[in-house]
Amino acid sequence: MATTNPVPRFPDGFLWGVSTSAHQIEGAADEREASVWDVFTAEPGRILDGSTAEVACDHVHRHTEDVALLAGLGVDAYRFSVSWPRVRARGGLDFYDRLVDDLCAAGVRPVPTLFHWDLPAGLDWRERDTAERFAAYVAEVAGRLGDRVTKWITLNEPAEHTLLGHALGIHAPGLRLLFDALPVAHHQLLAHGLAVRALRASGARDIGIANSHGPVWPASQEAADVEAAGFYDLLLNRLFADPLLLGSYPDGLGELMSGDVTADLEIIAEPLDWYGINYYAPTRVGAPQGTEIDFGGVRMPAELPFSVREITGPQVTDFGWPVVPEALTEILTTFRDRYGDRLPPVVVTENGCSYEGVDDPERIAYLDGHIRALHRALEAGVDVRGYFVWSLMDNFEWAEGYARRFGLVHVDFDTLERTPKASYAWYRELLREQRG
Ligand code: BGC
Numbered sequence: 001m002a003t004t005n006p007v008p009r010f011p012d013g014f015l016w017g018v019s020t021s022a023h024q025i026e027g028a029a030d031e032r033e034a035s036v037w038d039v040f041t042a043e044p045g046r047i048l049d050g051s052t053a054e055v056a057c058d059h060v061h062r063h064t065e066d067v068a069l070l071a072g073l074g075v076d077a078y079r080f081s082v083s084w085p086r087v088r089a090r091g092g093l094d095f096y097d098r099l100v101d102d103l104c105a106a107g108v109r110p111v112p113t114l115f116h117w118d119l120p121a122g123l124d125w126r127e128r129d130t131a132e133r134f135a136a137y138v139a140e141v142a143g144r145l146g147d148r149v150t151k152w153i154t155l156n157e158p159a160e161h162t163l164l165g166h167a168l169g170i171h172a173p174g175l176r177l178l179f180d181a182l183p184v185a186h187h188q189l190l191a192h193g194l195a196v197r198a199l200r201a202s203g204a205r206d207i208g209i210a211n212s213h214g215p216v217w218p219a220s221q222e223a224a225d226v227e228a229a230g231f232y233d234l235l236l237n238r239l240f241a242d243p244l245l246l247g248s249y250p251d252g253l254g255e256l257m258s259g260d261v262t263a264d265l266e267i268i269a270e271p272l273d274w275y276g277i278n279y280y281a282p283t284r285v286g287a288p289q290g291t292e293i294d295f296g297g298v299r300m301p302a303e304l305p306f307s308v309r310e311i312t313g314p315q316v317t318d319f320g321w322p323v324v325p326e327a328l329t330e331i332l333t334t335f336r337d338r339y340g341d342r343l344p345p346v347v348v349t350e351n352g353c354s355y356e357g358v359d360d361p362e363r364i365a366y367l368d369g370h371i372r373a374l375h376r377a378l379e380a381g382v383d384v385r386g387y388f389v390w391s392l393m394d395n396f397e398w399a400e401g402y403a404r405r406f407g408l409v410h411v412d413f414d415t416l417e418r419t420p421k422a423s424y425a426w427y428r429e430l431l432r433e434q435r436g
Contacts, residue, residue, distance in 0.1 A: 015386030219286030
């Protein structure tokens with residue numbers, strides 16, 4: 001284990017947690033409406049192992065056991081997502097009502113994400129009114145849970161949902177629109193801004209978003225590679241952070257959105273109480289190579305103005321993602337330098353890795369390295385207030401089905417038995433040490 005040297009102490013009040021999402025763990029698909037993910041999953045060849053999320057971890061029926069696992073772990077907070085298709089079903093909010101009660105009783109702070117990719121089937125982010133419908137749903141959830149929930153997340157990773165779901169067609173809804181997917185990004189950002197207003201109108205405070213960010217490294221110092229990497233950085237990082245933090249789209253991209261977005265930008269830039277960053281790995285990018293390449297299972301079309309290259313050297317996870325803890329320090333200091341006072345306090349809302357096995361020294365090493373890297377960002381003056389491991393338990397990993405395991409708790413998908421891994425015990429110990 002990589003823990004002989006104790007992790008440095010984080011400030012008092014630092015929020016330690018774990019994350020999950022509704023579609024990935026809940027199951028009980030017949031007790032909710034369908035989502036775009038149900039439709040996508042039913043199409044042949046979409047999911048690596050041919051599986052579905054109909055049962056997943058059966059969390060809806062086993063949430064008591066899962067809350068006990070959270071309490072046993074000793075986390076301060078639990079980030080889960082509310083399924084919009086479940087809220088639309090009769091009595092759908094009852095489940096979240098009970099879950100929030102149980103979490104509060106167990107001394108674990110509930111931190112709901114209001115959208116984690118499971119859009120109700122029939123809705124479409126290409127349509128502007130999806131943003132307004134989202135705000136109405138958010139108001140309903142806040143009305144029901146707002147007396148106990150004191151920290152909120154609007155959206156999870158609109159970047160991935162746009163890129164993987166609408167530009168490249170690897171995630172639901174399976175569209176391959178390339179740059180015509182940009183309005184999907186805009187409508188999600190608008191949905192975020194409207195949701196912030198709806199939450200505040202209902203009296204909610206402490207509102208953030210969970211955006212995926214990471215350093216983009218040029219494949220070489222050749223001008224063409226540097227330019228391609230800069231463009232990719234624009235798409236992954238600035239397209240989703242600039243409008244929220246600066247109230248504008250980065251150069252050139254605003255024009256590609258549908259219509260005049262000036263008034264929308266004012267809504268999108270509604271001040272945030274904190275900014276969530278999901279970090280997994282950096283990306284190395286070079287000039288286009290003229291051929292379609294396979295990158296970690298993602299087919300990158302030849303016509304894109306960049307190509308994603310392999311990062312050689314560091315260890316990789318079972319997913320093939322390089323393990324580069326320093327890049328977490330780098331993205332946090334980059335954000336602080338780029339946005340200065342406009343950046344509110346930061347929370348790392350997801351960080352984790354996929355490895356097999358209940359004895360998982362690689363996961364321990366990954367988390368240990370990243371938590372130390374987070375501490376270095378703190379020492380460098382970044383105002384980081386929390387850290388959430390992805391994920392509490394193994395779950396339905398989107399297009400990879402059950403083939404990738406990110407959990408601190410192992411789930412046997414035949415029996416649904418939960419078994420805490422070595423990393424669960426390690427994280428519990430870390431939290432104990434942090435509290436002195
Ligand atoms: C998503 C999670 C996902 C994780 C690992 C993040 O992009 O928010 O839902 O399971 O990465 O791929």
